[in-house]
Amino acid sequence: MPEQFDDAFFRHICSHTELALIATDDKLQIRYWNHAASRLFGGSADAMRGELLTTIVPADRRNIADRLLHRALLRRECSTFEFPHRHPDGKPMFLAVNICPIIDDSGNTLGVSVYARDVTRRIESERALADAGKMAALGTMAGALAHHFNNLLGGLITRADFAQSSDDPDTLHRALRSIVSTLSRTGKLTQALLAFAEGDTIEGETAEVHEAVRQFLDGIQPKLDSLGIRVDSHIEAVRHRLSIRQIRTLLDCLTANACEAMTHGGTLQIELLQPSDADEFILRLSDTGPGMSEDSLRHAFEPFYTTKSEGIPGSPDHPGLGLAVVHGIVRSLGGTVTLASQPGQGTTCTVHLPTPHPNPI
Numbered sequence: 001m002p003e004q005f006d007d008a009f010f011r012h013i014c015s016h017t018e019l020a021l022i023a024t025d026d027k028l029q030i031r032y033w034n035h036a037a038s039r040l041f042g043g044s045a046d047a048m049r050g051e052l053l054t055t056i057v058p059a060d061r062r063n064i065a066d067r068l069l070h071r072a073l074l075r076r077e078c079s080t081f082e083f084p085h086r087h088p089d090g091k092p093m094f095l096a097v098n099i100c101p102i103i104d105d106s107g108n109t110l111g112v113s114v115y116a117r118d119v120t121r122r123i124e125s126e127r128a129l130a131d132a133g134k135m136a137a138l139g140t141m142a143g144a145l146a147h148h149f150n151n152l153l154g155g156l157i158t159r160a161d162f163a164q165s166s167d168d169p170d171t172l173h174r175a176l177r178s179i180v181s182t183l184s185r186t187g188k189l190t191q192a193l194l195a196f197a198e199g200d201t202i203e204g205e206t207a208e209v210h211e212a213v214r215q216f217l218d219g220i221q222p223k224l225d226s227l228g229i230r231v232d233s234h235i236e237a238v239r240h241r242l243s244i245r246q247i248r249t250l251l252d253c254l255t256a257n258a259c260e261a262m263t264h265g266g267t268l269q270i271e272l273l274q275p276s277d278a279d280e281f282i283l284r285l286s287d288t289g290p291g292m293s294e295d296s297l298r299h300a301f302e303p304f305y306t307t308k309s310e311g312i313p314g315s316p317d318h319p320g321l322g323l324a325v326v327h328g329i330v331r332s333l334g335g336t337v338t339l340a341s342q343p344g345q346g347t348t349c350t351v352h353l354p355t356p357h358p359n360p361i
Contacts, residue, residue, distance in 0.1 A: 020116040023102060026109060028053045028069060040095070040116060042088035053114065058083055067279065072101045072112045075277060082119065094123040152186050205245075209238035209281060212247040213272050220255060228265025229258075235272045238281045240355045246329055253322035254285045254349055261289025261347065279355055280335070286348040292341040300339055301327040326351075 014021050014032070020040045023032035030053055033045040041048075041056050057065045061083040071077040078100040085095045098115040156179055163175035207215075213235055224231055258268050266288035273282040292300065303324040323339075326349075330337040335353035 018117075020114075022053065022056075022114040022116070024053050024111040024114075026073060026111050028073075028112065031111065037116070040085075040087070040118070053112070058085070068099050069112055072099050073109055076101045076103065076109060082123070093118055093120040095119065152182055156182050205243070206241040207244050207247075209240055209242055209247065209283075210235050210272055212242070212244050213251065213270070213283070215244075216248055216251045217270065220251075224255075224259070224268065227259055227262070229262055230265075230267045232267055232269045233271070235270075236274045238272060238274045238355075240281065242333070242353075246333070250283070250326055250329055250351065251285075253326050257322050257349075258285060258287035258289065258347075261287050263289075266346075280352050281355060283351040283353070284348060286346060288346045291343045291345045292339070292347055293343055297339055297341060301337075323349075 015034050017034065018036055020037040021032070021034045022030060022037050025031050030048050030051050033043075033048045037048075038044055053069065054062050054065055061081075064081055064083075068079045068081060071079060078098065080096060080098050082094055082096045085093050087093055095116050096119040100113050100115075102110045102113050104110055159175045159178050159182075163172050163179075166172060166175075217231065217233060217235075221231065255268065262268070269284075269286040271282070271284040273284070275282070301323050327337055330351055330353065333353055335351060337349065337351045339347060339349050341347035
């Protein structure tokens, strides 16, 4: 092996690696296309040279690819994303793609390099595990749903029978008030399940996110004071408009969980962050409650899961739908929500929500 590697040596490495390797100029036009790229995407190096890189990405994933390529060119960030792909022989598959900037010795960005590999087996294994987990969660949810509705309907039937057998106006009024209250609880239960499944799709007034968060905090402050809960907030300007109803629902669910965890008072930390170099904003709530076990964290976003009752998940007072509703709304807005906790160290919920990209390629 030579002590000094010449250009031909590195060219042979790039040409014969099993990874599809593609390089572009700063206009994202393809300048290098190795043999593995030809096998994976079809097309020879001569045919692909000069084509835009995004032509090999499925149409429904090009916006994501544009963002990541933009970051590589202008911010010199490396990133990874996955997408479905159809092999030239027609076989469906999944690819994992790494995108990195190409920077010369003078610090100039010349273009981007892309490394693609087949991850179909891993994706299929993860899907099989996820399907099994979903079936188990659906079984738990179905049992909890039947439990709640049996209790509610049983109470309605009892009160209706009692009212039917009485001629006393006061007794009839009390029975009707009780029936209306039970029907209201039933309606809230179904609305929460719809929010989990579809997000909160009811249209309404919008506001800039930071203003909506401040208004919510002003409104809830008296309740927190009465519970001995101190608020530590840091609210940055997020000049992105969202439904006030959706923001309030998210904050209602998250603060209710935090308050229930801090039964003897504590500190609720609320942060709204707008990173200058990201196309998203972050909403984070932390409490100083008893924390959650690893098993509880795994199930926290499942409908009717709660740590506040024994036996069948959920109870009339704590049905275990708060985090499920949060998950549904965040998912419908294209974001992500995560929980971090340890027993004795409180719980932190972090929501990432996207904002429009100002300069797509």
